[in-house]
Structures are given as C-alpha cells and as structure tokens.
Amino acid sequence: MAKKLVEKAKALQCGIALENLKGICKRMEKTVRKAQRRQHSSWSFYQLRQFIQYKADLAGIPVMLVDPKNTSRTCIQCGYVAKENRSLRDNFCCRACGYVDLADKLAAENIRRDAVN
Incomplete structure (x- = not known):
C-alpha cells in the first residue's frame, strides 16, 4: 500500500499528507468499546507511516503530518x-x-x- 501511494504521489508530482496518529491507542481506550479494543489496537498506524515515509524519502516526495x-x-x-x-x-x-x-x-x-x- 505504501509503495502504491508513493507511486501515485510521484506521478501526480505532489506530496503526501497524513494524520499524526501518535497516541491513538491511548485515546482509543476512551472511545472504543472494550470488546473491539484488541482489533483496533492491532492496527499498525506507525508502521504504515514509517513505510510511507521511507519510500517517499527515496522518491523525493514530501510527507506532511497534520493534527487529526x-x-x-x-x-x-x-x-x-x-x-x-x-x-x-x-x-x-x-x-x-x-x-x-x-x-x-x-x-x-x-x-x-x-x-x-
């Protein structure tokens, strides 16, 4: 997914904007039902962001983080x-x-x- 996203940004000659999801697991404890927390906490937002950042850096594509x-x-x-x-x-x-x-x-x-x- 990260590779496709960076390829698309490169083809369109634009940057990539992502929500800064730092601390989302802590916030999720307050908003997600207990039965769903395990499923939600297994999402690897940070890992996906790292993959996107790495591939974007190689391609010379800027990545901006915004407040969600x-x-x-x-x-x-x-x-x-x-x-x-x-x-x-x-x-x-x-x-x-x-x-x-x-x-x-x-x-x-x-x-x-x-x-x-």
Missing part, C-alpha cells in the same frame, strides 16, 4: 465544527450550512487543506 482533531467534523464549505455533523458513522451533514458528503472524503479534504496551510 476534527478532520471529519469540520465543514469544508463554512468551517463549522461540531460532533453532531457526524451523526452517522459514514456520513457528514453540516448543522450550520447543510453541506452533505461522505465523512471520509470530507476528512481527506480537510487533511489536504491543513497540510497546505
């Missing part, structure tokens, strides 16, 4: 931030302006925007 706070709760149209914007797991609906999108797509756009700024 509210990336899927912030409206890309009006900037309104609220937990209620994500009433459903996969969908985003801004309570201020009514903008609707897929939550993951919206989060990716916010990550891109934060990396550029």
